[in-house]
Amino acid sequence: MTSTTKTYRNNKNFSLLGFGLLVYKAGLNFNAFSEESQVDLFDAAGIVGAGLYLASYALLSTDRISANGAKYIGMNLAAAVCMLISLTANWNAPSFFVQVCWVIFSLNGLFNCYKTQNQQRSVQLATLGTATPNGTFVSPAN
Template identity: 35%
Template sequence: MSQTFQMIPPSLLEAIGVVGFGLYVLNYTMLTMHHLTSHSKTYFIINIVAASCVLIGLIHSFNLASALIQGFWIVISFTAIFVRLRPSKDASLA
């Protein structure tokens, strides 16, 4: 697996990480401008993609703290999507 990543040019890995940064900024801007809500699945999907891109960028220049933050964003975003897809207790009472 690591041999596969070694074949990727470092500049491409860095560019993917920068795309992740851009997605974070775009997501936060859309949230701030009320184009997204923090309850929408789209918000969390963008967070997952952004964190994944930043993690890919970290392959070339690893930073444990940053990798842990990205891992947290991925786990919490998947958790939020799962919670939103689960039928609510109120819906089962209807």
């Protein structure tokens, strides 16, 4: 057993840097902590997309937004688009398929939100009555 593994098992304050060193010692190519590693625009788009997915789910699970609302659906659409941008540099067919489906579902959800809002406005206007040319409303009961 190496000293890194012993430190890992004995240290309850296990850090991400320690995990990176452990993976590096295991022989995997993991250079996220090296000085040469740089984040390009495609990686940045993937990071933003992942952050949007996590943020939208966190807001949903804490009841700050609704699953049927445009904010949640829009955040998921933006996240999927960011992930698709990231996938142009680091191709992964299954992930591409999932993100394209997510875009389709999100666009459908936004369309349904728009349609529902228009229906609600129509109902509200119908209960108010109709507008006359001089700007007054005529009640539907008249």
